[in-house]
Amino acid sequence: MELVVTNAIASAGPAYSSRPEDIGWFILALPLFASLAIALFLHRNRTLTLFFSVGGVVTAFFLSWVLFFTFGVTGLKAVPSPFPWFHAGGLHVNLGLAVDSLSSVMLLVVTGVSALVQFYSTAYMKDDRGFARFFASLSFFTFSMLGIVLSDNLVMTFIFWELVGFSSYLLIGFWYDREAAADAAKKAFLTNRLGDFGFLLGIILVWSLTGTVQFDELAAKLKSDPHSLGVWSSVAGLLIFCGAMGKSAQFPLHVWLPDAMEGPTPVSALIHAATMVAAGVYLLCRTYFIFQTTTAWPAALAFLGSISALDIIAVIGGGTALLAALIAIQQNDIKRILAYSTLSQLGYMVMAVGVGGPDAAMYHLTTHAGFKALLFLGAGSVIHACHHEQDIWKMGGLARKLPVTFRTFVIGTAALAGFPLLTSGFYSKDAILVAAVRHGHPILFGLGVLIASMTTFYMVRLVLVAFFGRSRTSSAEHAHESPIQMTWPLVVLAVPSIGLAWLPLGDYLTEHFFGAQAAGEAGGLFGPFNHAPLAATFGTGAIIFGAWASIATYWNAESDPLPRSLAFWSRVSRNRFYFDEIYEALFIPIQDGLAAVCEWLDRWVLSGVLVRGVHGTTELAGRALRMVQTGNLQTYTFLFVGGVALIILIAL
């Protein structure tokens, strides 16, 4: 019966009537339609632009709930409605949507954050002359991102993958009259492309070896014959990971992300919180079954022995998380702190996949999307209020001037730090630490705890310096709360930062990856302390230590008039002194040293060799080769005849 329906659809084209899974096509089409309508017809009319753009994504958001309740919650497997796309060598590639519990959660995240970012942008971009262009690009970006989420095969994923890259190029370089913005856009695009080629090779490899690119078929094939990838299984996994490295900004392809802050702040929120950077982690989770195949290396890489692709991924993720956290501590630009924090959290998620916890990675991705969007939009509100000032040392005392921003920002900070029991970040971070312990990675577990501590440290520092103390500049002095369109998305985003903690989202995701019997044990508000006390205790300890260190260091970094602070100051002065000693003796040189090394790596080795190096060496080679191209006809003739001789010589 089902088959008949599918065939009818395949032959008769779209027939949306009775199948709820086809709502996915609507979700996908709405932002695209909005984008095209704005770009082609409506760019002069602001009201209609907003109506289409915001209306499109909000409708998509509500439709995503429908999908979530129909397929996500019930665990029903959607029957794909494939449109035949092309045939290659007896193989049919279809255009289809993957609607399951994984994608339906991700749909909610993407459309939800997108909707809020668009609402927020209506105020933030109010005076920009590229208003319509901005919303057209934003809608197009959302469309591309939804495409990645919904694709049910690798080729389609790759197409949307590139569209995301391209639309982020448009968005980061939105203020094209700024040289830095154009450079950042180009850097983001090129760095991403480097990773994408690995991804493309991976797709081609998997396709050639297994004969399919459809996720379901691929998973079934690998399940029935785990050796169908042969010696290339680990290489194929790592090549696919290359794509994730670019999009999710993993070392050494992370260089583009901090620079991408040149785009408008809502773009940063969208790109860095819920969408583009999360795509890499999502891809790893989507293709997790490829990594579960047996470890095997071709002869040239045989020295890697039993080290699996996942091990390498875990180390790269952990390394990125540590590196980014170290750099974040030394930053003063509010958006850059958040950017490095994003890098660090992405590293965390990638590490989670690497240690065998894709459910934990997805969990953290979901919670992180909420509170990181909150933090970025909060930062945007601060920047907006301070007349585009981004240096936190030129702020101060904003807590009372921007009450809504402040409160929501603190909630976001608490969630990012992983404040126990109350915030969603605690539970998702705990899931990652548990995964590291369970699968026998004690070093990575320690690294995770250390990073959690550092995260708390720099976030508390940010809050203290920017919101507390004295207003250090006149722009901070005269700051006013942002308009309602900008504050209420913050309030809305603050809800999941806390509220997600009470939903069994973790179990839900575990069930998707590992079946129903694995889920359920982590449930309950105090679950983490019950079922894995070690991880939860260490996590909590890390947060307390980080917060204490930060407060001890930065509280009253400048004299503060409030008596309450003075009282606090006298109470902890000795401690502070004590900590200052340690800090100066230990942290500053080490941090400075490490940060300098990282900075150096970042600036010279990575951007130098990888980004400029591609440019530099190719330019050199280009010039050398061009010497052949003299323009002299005799030379040309000689080269031609020489070529003939060469070809005959080789071929005979």
Place this chain on the structure above:
Amino acid sequence: MNYSLLTVEILTALLGLGVLLLDLWIPATSRKLLGIIAATGLGVLLVYAIGSAAPGDGTAFGGMFVVDALSGYAKGFFLVAGLIVLLLSIDSADTIHGYAEYCALILFALTGMLFAASANDFVLMFVALELITVTFYILVSFQRNRLSSLEAGVKYLILGALASGFMVFGIALIFGSANTTNFYEISTAQTALIKSPVFLTGILLTLVGLGFKIAAFPFQIWAPDVYQGAPALTTSFLATGSKAAGFVLLARVAFEAVPELTAARGHLFLGIGSITILYGSLCAIPQRSVKRLMGYSSIANAGYLLLGFGAASLAGGSAVLAYLGGYIFTVLAAFIGIQVVVSHQESDDISAFAGLARRSPWMAASLTVGLVSLAGIPPLAGFFGKLMILKAVAVQVGTSPMVILSLLVAVLGVVVGLYYYLGVLRSVYWPRSVSDLSPIPVSGTTKLALIFAVLGTVLIGVLPETTYQGARQAVAGLATPKSPATPASPPSATTQAAK
């Protein structure tokens, strides 16, 4: 004999003659009319060619001229290319001296391409190629008041004559060893023939001539100079029609005449393809002239297409043809933007494109679609073609390190390619300094050409099935015998001569 198989070719040639004659009666003030007539005529022919593609295959002139899936596939694209170039030329009707001749020559070159698509014999292949090449000698040096145009013409003429010389010598060697020049007859005897060094040399020298047309290493040396020197309109046709004709003939020789040789020497194609990609990609980087850049880009793309031959499989061959179809639209989309800027600014330096996005959004869009597709970004045609070619090569990944090497080179080429294509786009959208922001007017005919080119690029990328299916049938059809079955065909010349 079934002369109706040649309808499209004959009508195209007649259209060219008609345009030449009409010039006598049409006043100098309304030269545009000639272009419009030529384009309309070609449009009708295109519709006819697509409509009549189905009525079965056949051969004419003793198996020399063949109508099959490949010829039908290729002719559609050639006609589209000719149509777009003619549409684009209408704007320049008053600035080109001898516009009627220009249109007629485009149509004659197109006739050559149409014959090339149906050539099933080395002799007809040679004559068709010469018709194309000789026409292009003139089209390249058409702006004879510009020294660079003349210089390009002379370079193309001398190197082209050299290549033709090698080719005709190769054909003589083939005839000497195989006693026939018919592709099908050669294919029936190929197993024995490819062991003969004389035959091999003959095939190689023929490939030299084709390598020149498609600008493959080491015969690519002319392309940048000629692309840069020639009028932009000519370059656009040279980069699409002429190059595609070379590839279609290469496909015929490689997959119909000597498929066993192609399979045995696949690595030669992979090697040459890889070097060609490297050469084109690396040399393109320091370029400031966009036309020259397109010359190098054209070399690099020839390399990708050659990789498809290296795969030496049905998948490889169909990937080549699918790529070629998308490539024609892609390059034309890019050249529409280039042509308008060059004719407006009289310069093709990257700086001449500064701020094009604000001066003419139409042209900027066309150029962007073209360059982005060339850079291989989905979902445009360029991506799909590269994907299919890489896929066809990757299937043989276990067989030899050469396969892996060429895959890596291909990927490197795409990264580098992205770099220089973005360089142009950056100037279009994010100019460092703009001196002139006056809008560039775009005529209706140019817009029409633009819509054809952009739609083709997007559609082939998004819905590749039709193209890919056509390409598959075209390559599969090459394996079927094409003997001169018609009893009405002329008796063999040898028997006649013996009387």
Place this chain on the structure above:
Amino acid sequence: MPEFTDLLFYGFAGLALFFGFLCVANPLSRSPVTSAMFLVLTIVSLAGLFILLHAFFLAAIQVLVYAGAVMVLFLFVIMLLDLKEEERRRFRRFTVGVGVVAVGVIAGLLLQTVLKAVPYSQTSTVLAVGATRPLGIILFTQYLLPFELLSLLLLVAMVGVILLTKKELK
């Protein structure tokens, strides 16, 4: 034991090569007219080769059209252009060296190919007697299509020449 025709073949072939070399690189004279005259001799030698192949018509055409008509045109052009520059230009050792190497390598490779090849024992010694009638029959039957296409090619060449040399196009 080589037959007489074989000797003639080597004779004409050698002469063609020798005159051809003198045509492009005459060490004694750089006059274009001398070059043109050696070209005439080359063409005549080639005509001899055609005769050995029984292609009498082609041999006659070779002499009539190429050695006769085409060469007269060449000489007109040389005289009209007054090519004294060319006379004065010296050989550059590099150019000559490079040219010799290129030609040498190609010649060597082709020679090697020919030597490797199994001598072709052609039973049907004469493919087509090169008289006018059989040639005409071949041209208008088997090769009718390329032959007709050549007319278009010639038209294109004519149009091109007129376009590129016409004094001022208005």
